[in-house]
Amino acid sequence: MSQVELALQKAQSECSRSGLRLTDKRSNVLRILLQADEPLSAYDIAEHYRCDIGKPLSAMSAYRMLDFLLQAGLAHKLETTNQYVACSHITCEHEHQVPQFLICDRCHAVKEVGIRKQLLNELKASIENTGFVLSSQQLELHGICEHCQEKTEHGPN
Ligand SMILES: [Zn+2]
Ligand SMILES: [Zn+2]
Ligand SMILES: [Zn+2]
Numbered sequence: 001m002s003q004v005e006l007a008l009q010k011a012q013s014e015c016s017r018s019g020l021r022l023t024d025k026r027s028n029v030l031r032i033l034l035q036a037d038e039p040l041s042a043y044d045i046a047e048h049y050r051c052d053i054g055k056p057l058s059a060m061s062a063y064r065m066l067d068f069l070l071q072a073g074l075a076h077k078l079e080t081t082n083q084y085v086a087c088s089h090i091t092c093e094h095e096h097q098v099p100q101f102l103i104c105d106r107c108h109a110v111k112e113v114g115i116r117k118q119l120l121n122e123l124k125a126s127i128e129n130t131g132f133v134l135s136s137q138q139l140e141l142h143g144i145c146e147h148c149q150e151k152t153e154h155g156p157n
Pocket of ligand 1 (some may be wrong): 039076086087089096099112
């Protein structure tokens, strides 16, 4: 079974265990996110839905499906770019940490990393010391991924 199918199956069983309904539409949107190799906007998703699933989906319904996936912890929203990614820990058994995202500015790949609770608390404390109140603990860090660094080292091809 492919990683995508495995994740979809796990998502389905997790949802029914918590009394949520992963309808076909919601599951299709999750599939699109799982298959994408970069984060997608709601409009990208509506477009993929038309092409890949062969049915129309308005951006409005895409937002509704995405809201469900966010609530269910199956997807994450990148606040800095207003795009969405599938959670990379759907098939994992461990507890989900506050997700942090490393975003490659060249290929737009996103890596989801967990951050140690202690480090996060220290960061939070030092921010709150300045009188700033955080509305989200999610970090989105931009840079160049390992893959793109390698490409640069070997020169342009
Ligand atoms: Zn996640
Ligand atoms: Zn994991
Ligand atoms: Zn890259």
